[in-house]
Amino acid sequence: MMDIALGLFALAYSGVVLFTVASSLRRLYPPVRAAVTAFLLSAGVHGATTLMAGDLAPMALAFWGVPHMLLLPILLWSARRQSA
Numbered sequence: 001m002m003d004i005a006l007g008l009f010a011l012a013y014s015g016v017v018l019f020t021v022a023s024s025l026r027r028l029y030p031p032v033r034a035a036v037t038a039f040l041l042s043a044g045v046h047g048a049t050t051l052m053a054g055d056l057a058p059m060a061l062a063f064w065g066v067p068h069m070l071l072l073p074i075l076l077w078s079a080r081r082q083s084a
Contacts, residue, residue, distance in 0.1 A: 006063075014067035017042050018075050026082075035079035039072055 018038055025034035046064040053060040 010063050011067040011070065014042075014064060014071055018068065018071055019078075022075060022079065031079035031082040032076065035075045039068065039075065043068060 018035075021041060022031075022035045022038035025037050028034070029037060042064075046068070050057050050060045050064070
């Protein structure tokens with residue numbers, strides 16, 4: 001049961017991070033570029049912190065990597081709708 005709660009937390013956290021950063025970047029870039037830049041920034045920061053996780057790196061990667069990859073198509077779809 002705790003695994004499901006942690007998975008939902010990871011998905012919600014990634015969604016908030018990606019959509020907030022993309023929304024902020026939309027003032028500087030077109031929507032699709034803002035979405036891709038937000039994903040790359042978030043992946044870079046989370047990837048750097050994953051390298052410092054030591055033995056827990058695979059779990060840390062799963063905690064942010066899987067939700068990010070699940071949310072990326074939704075983020076890009078939303079950006080394409082905004083640019084149209």
